[in-house]
Amino acid sequence: MSDATEKPVIANFIRNIIDEDNASGKWGGRVATRFPPEPNGYLHYGHAKSIFLNFGLARDYAGECHMRFDDTNPEKEEQEYVDAILESVRWLGFDWGQHLYYASDYFDQLYAFAESLIEQGLAYVDSQSAEEMRANRGTHLEPGRNSPWRERTAAENLDLFRRMKAGEFADGEHVLRAKIDMASPNFNLRDPVIYRIRHAEHHRTGNRWCIYPLYDYTHCISDALEHITHSVCTLEFEDHRPLYDWVLDKLMPKIGWHSQQIEFARLNLTYVVLSKRKLIQLVEAGAVDGWDDPRLPTLVGARRRGFTPEGFRLFTDRIGVSKADSWIDMSVLEECMREDLNLAAERRIAVLDPVRLIIDNFPADGQETCLAPNHPLKPELGKREIAFGRELWIEREDYMETPAKGFFRLYPGNRVRLRYAFVIECTGAELDSEGRLLAVHANYLPDTKSGTPGSDSVKVKGNIHWLPVHGSLAAEVRLYDRLFAVAHPGTDHDFMLDINPDSRRIIEARLESGLADAAPESRFQFERHGYFVADRRDHHPDRPVYNRTVGLKDTWQKSG
RNA sequence: AGGGGAGUCGCCAAGUGGUAAGGCAUCGGAUUUUGAUUCCGACAUUCGCAGGUUCGAUCCCUGCCUCCCCUGCCA
Numbered sequence: 013m014s015d016a017t018e019k020p021v022i023a024n025f026i027r028n029i030i031d032e033d034n035a036s037g038k039w040g041g042r043v044a045t046r047f048p049p050e051p052n053g054y055l056h057y058g059h060a061k062s063i064f065l066n067f068g069l070a071r072d073y074a075g076e077c078h079m080r081f082d083d084t085n086p087e088k089e090e091q092e093y094v095d096a097i098l099e100s101v102r103w104l105g106f107d108w109g110q111h112l113y114y115a116s117d118y119f120d121q122l123y124a125f126a127e128s129l130i131e132q133g134l135a136y137v138d139s140q141s142a143e144e145m146r147a148n149r150g151t152h153l154e155p156g157r158n159s160p161w162r163e164r165t166a167a168e169n170l171d172l173f174r175r176m177k178a179g180e181f182a183d184g185e186h187v188l189r190a191k192i193d194m195a196s197p198n199f200n201l202r203d204p205v206i207y208r209i210r211h212a213e214h215h216r217t218g219n220r221w222c223i224y225p226l227y228d229y230t231h232c233i234s235d236a237l238e239h240i241t242h243s244v245c246t247l248e249f250e251d252h253r254p255l256y257d258w259v260l261d262k263l264m265p266k267i268g269w270h271s272q273q274i275e276f277a278r279l280n281l282t283y284v285v286l287s288k289r290k291l292i293q294l295v296e297a298g299a300v301d302g303w304d305d306p307r308l309p310t311l312v313g314a315r316r317r318g319f320t321p322e323g324f325r326l327f328t329d330r331i332g333v334s335k336a337d338s339w340i341d342m343s344v345l346e347e348c349m350r351e352d353l354n355l356a357a358e359r360r361i362a363v364l365d366p367v368r369l370i371i372d373n374f375p376a377d378g379q380e381t382c383l384a385p386n387h388p389l390k391p392e393l394g395k396r397e398i399a400f401g402r403e404l405w406i407e408r409e410d411y412m413e414t415p416a417k418g419f420f421r422l423y424p425g426n427r428v429r430l431r432y433a434f435v436i437e438c439t440g441a442e443l444d445s446e447g448r449l450l451a452v453h454a455n456y457l458p459d460t461k462s463g464t465p466g467s468d469s470v471k472v473k474g475n476i477h478w479l480p481v482h483g484s485l486a487a488e489v490r491l492y493d494r495l496f497a498v499a500h501p502g503t504d505h506d507f508m509l510d511i512n513p514d515s516r517r518i519i520e521a522r523l524e525s526g527l528a529d530a531a532p533e534s535r536f537q538f539e540r541h542g543y544f545v546a547d548r549r550d551h552h553p554d555r556p557v558y559n560r561t562v563g564l565k566d567t568w569q570k571s572g
Numbered sequence: 573a574g575g576g577g578a579g580u581c582g583c584c585a586a587g588u589g590g591u592a593a594g595g596c597a598u599c600g601g602a603u604u605u606u607g608a609u610u611c612c613g614a615c616a617u618u619c620g621c622a623g624g625u626u627c628g629a630u631c632c633c634u635g636c637c638u639c640c641c642c643u644g645c646c647a
Contacts, residue, residue, distance in 0.1 A: 022594075023586060050647050085646060142645055149643050152574045156643085187645050197575040199643050208645035227647050248641055251576045277578085277640095288647095330595060332585050336578055337640050344583075344596065354609060389609080420607080429605055462605065475605050540606045568607040 021072065024333040026065070026274055030073060030242060039241040043075030046113075046240050047101065048231070050082045051093035051215070054303045054310045055100045057324075057345070058279040058286045064328040065276070066244055067106040078238055079108035083116045084230050086214035094215070096303075100311040104321045113238060115230050116216045122225045122233060123177065125263055126188060126207060130169045134262055135206065136162055137172040138189045145187075148194075149202055155195035156202045162191065176209055179222045183209050190229070192258060200255045204228055232256040233263065235271040243271045246278040247335065276333050282499040283342040284309045285507055299511055300495070304548075306559050307495040307515050317492060318535055318545030318561030320356065323349040342494060346562045353535060353543040353561065358386045358393060361431075362538035362558075363479050363522040364489060366405040368451040371436065374402045383463060384432045396526065400433050403481040405522045407540075410476045411441060411452050418568075420473040422452060428474035431539070435460040435470045477539050479522050487528070487556035489521040489544070521558075528556045540564065 021027070033039055045066040049055065055063075070077035079101060083089045101108070115122075129135035138145065138159045150156035164172075176186055188207035196202055206229035211222045232255075235243045243256075253273050260270040285291065286309060294300050300308050306317035314324075326348040331340050361384070380400040386393040406422070415423040422428055427437045436454040444450055460467050495515050501507040527536070527546075534546045542563035550557040 048647090052647080082647065088646075138645095145645080146643075151643065154574095184645065189645095199575080202643080205645050210645085224645095226645075231647085247577070249647090251642055253576090275577085330584075332595090334578090334585065336585090338584065341583060341597090347596075350608090359606080388604095388606080418607090431605060433605095468605075472605090474607090477606080537606085537608090540608075542608095564606075564608050566607070 022329070022332060025335065026069065026242065026244060026276065026333060029272075029274060030069065033241070034073075042239075042241055043070060043073035044078065044239055044241045045069050045075065045244060046078040046080050046235065046238065048080045048082045048234075049097050050085070050088070051090065051097060052085070052088040053093060053288045053292070054312055055097055056286050056288075056291065056311065057281060057284075057309045057314065059100075060104065060311060060314075060324045061279045061328050061331070061333075062244070062246075063101055063104055063106065064325060065333060067101075068328075069242070069244075075241075076111055077106070077108060078111040078113055078240065080113040080234060080238070081115065082227065082231065082234075083114055083214070083216065084224050084227060086210060086212040086217075086224060089215050091215045096312060100315075103311065103315060104324060111238075113234070114216060115225075115234050116214060118230070118234055118237060119217060119221055119225070121237065122230060123223075125233060125266060126225070126229075127170060127173065128266060129190065129262060130173060130188075131166050132262070133166055133191065135169070135188055135190050136164050137169045137176070137186050138162070138203075138205075139186050142184060145205075149199065150194070158194050159189070159203070162203070173207075176207070176223050177221070179211070181209055183211055185209060188223075190255075190258070192255075198251055198254055200228065200252050201258070204255060228252055228255050229259060232259050232271070232273070233267070235273075236260055236263070236267045236269040239269050240271040243273045245273060245275055247275045247337075248278075249273070250275045275335065277335055277337055279331070280337070280339045281309065281342055281345065282339060283494040283496045283501075285496070285501055290507060293508070294495075297508065299508065306490070306492050309495075315533075316545075316548050316559065318353075318533075318543060318559055319349050320352050320535070322356070323352040326351055341499075349562050350543065350564070353537065355389065357535045357537045357543055359384070359388065359539050360527055360536045361398065361477050361479055361524050362489070362527075362541060362544070363405040363407055363477070363484070364491075364519060364538075364541060365408040366479075366522045367408045367411070367449055368481065369404045369406045369436075369478065370451055370453050371402050371404070371456050372439065372453055373455040376402050378402060380433070380461070382433045382461075396524075398432065398524065399480045399483045400430075401480045401482060404430070404478045405481055405484060406430075406452065406476060406478045408449060411438075411449060413441060413443065413447075413449075421476055422454070422474070426474070427457075427470065427472045428476055429460070429462075429472050430456075431475050431477045432462045433478070434458070434462075435472055479524065483525060484522045485525050485528055485556065487521055487523045487558060488550075489519050489523075490547070490557070490559045491517040491519060492560050493517075523556060523558070527558070528553045530556075535561070537564075 047066045067077040148157045187205045189203045192201045304312035382398045383395040411422040422438045429435045434456040436456045439453045441452045442450040496510045497512040498510045501510040532551045543561040544558040547557040
């Protein structure tokens with residue numbers, strides 16, 4: 013990704029392990045990681061952390077990161093998810109090159125290894141029902157009980173397993189279990205199931221198989237077959253590691269590679285939910301418009317919201333990697349997006365809550381052309397013209413009939429600068445019988461035009477944006493806010509009750525005319541408001557639609 | 573209760589026997605035609621608690637406390 017902004021790398025425990033391995037020559041200097049999602053849903057912000065970690069490690073150590081789908085559960089997985097996941101990883105800026113893999117590509121090998129485990133007496137076909145197995149698994153206090161089928165001969169097991177594969181049995185009739193230790197304090201070692209019967213169509217292998225391997229058996233072998241060095245996963249797999257190692261130890265003579273599993277703390281973010289189950293619930297309940305709703309913490313949603321890959325990179329660098337459970341506040345992510353967008357986005361003017369401003373001493377047929385820089389930090393991006401006239405749109409909130417303490421914008425008698433134009437002096441306002449603002453009146457000071465000599469001889473504190481009534485355009489603007497109203501949704505009740513009722517406001521705003529022709533996904537800062545993006549799906553030149561990505565910091569409203 | 577992990581500033585997070593990096597936030601101040609940005613300054617005598625070892629402990633030892641994960645034929 014960006015190399016110009018390269019910062020010194022901060023140490024973390026995973027890098028330390030890699031450094032030690034490189035120093036000892038454990039992997040011969042090789043670094044191979046992998047990002048292994050199951051294609052049963054869309055990627056979310058938490059996956060971004062894992063993607064930047066894994067692909068970032070490969071980049072920094074001149075290694076490789078494999079893109080691999082953990083597709084061993086045919087009933088939940090679909091090609092649609094594979095496509096969306098690949099697109100999101102690409103969007104974040106990563107390229108897996110030739111290294112695209114599917115666990116399902118290893119089904120033949122996985123099966124052969126299972127037969128070998130059986131032959132070695134390390135796996136057996138269990139014919140207990142799921143309920144019996146559960147009852148015999150034991151508890152934290154009591155060891156499990158051996159299955160009555162645990163001592164079947166290798167020949168018998170092999171015959172049964174082959175018939176399972178051949179489709180002679182119904183779902184659930186038999187399973188293949190690793191023969192480890194029913195008394196282990198680690199439940200994962202109490203003879204874990206490694207194959208189950210599923211007469212289901214797989215999105216890639218179709219109906220070729222009716223038995224499918226389970227995660228614990230598949231993942232470690234996939235890693236080893238690909239010669240992964242550091243297999244990075246989240247903390248909840250920590251007590252699966254003994255099983256990961258058991259399988260690879262037993263298969264060492266056949267595979268000759270034993271990857272190292274390393275666990276880190278997954279991302280916890282406030283004001284949002286990141287569990288697949290809850291995301292599905294939000295979509296199915298219609299609380300959001302779909303998987304790419306800009307409020308949803310999915311990567312497709314982030315993209316539509318206007319979040320940037322670079323912003324996610326800043327974010328993952330900023331939060332670091334460790335094994336401590338932690339909660340990151342949503343404001344950290346938002347600030348990272350601002351940081352990137354401040355540099356990346358050109359400025360434009362938008363009046364979100366328009367009210368008329370009439371310059372009474374400006375001729376009705378008068379005309380002035382004002383120049384506005386496209387980016388204050390990048391003068392090379394040039395300027396654009398905005399037509400100044402007698403009637404303008406300004407923000408309703410930029411006027412106060414009776415100003416609050418510290419308010420330095422428009423109120424009777426006060427002077428402000430119309431940004432990139434003239435200084436004006438407010439003469440009053442028209443209000444209806446309910447006190448609602450209809451129009452603001454002012455006189456302009458002709459010698460104060462921005463960019464002309466002596467323009468700043470008149471000093472003012474306030475500086476507000478405006479748009480001409482004739483020559484600006486009406487557009488739909490979607491003001492997105494946090495999906496949940498509380499930091500920790502569902503703490504002691506249904507999380508759906510914590511949805512922020514104001515997470516989206518759709519308004520009719522006035523925009524600079526040039527904004528109609530911007531390509532979908534073009535990002536801008538609407539001055540004094542925040543960052544906005546032309547909606548990826550709904551924005552058209554004849555019907556502009558902009559989404560608010562994130563607002564600018566506002567220390568006035570915060571303290572006021 | 574058994575097993576596996578974690579506890580360093582408001583939020584993250586380095587460090588690990590030699591006297592607490594950094595980032596974010598916050599608070600001052602400067603600049604500013606975005607109440608934005610930028611810039612400058614401040615910000616842990618202290619590393620969950622209590623003992624012990626040591627010339628010296630956040631780091632080693634002992635005990636305790638708190639939090640997270642684990643009984644899918646999910647991943």
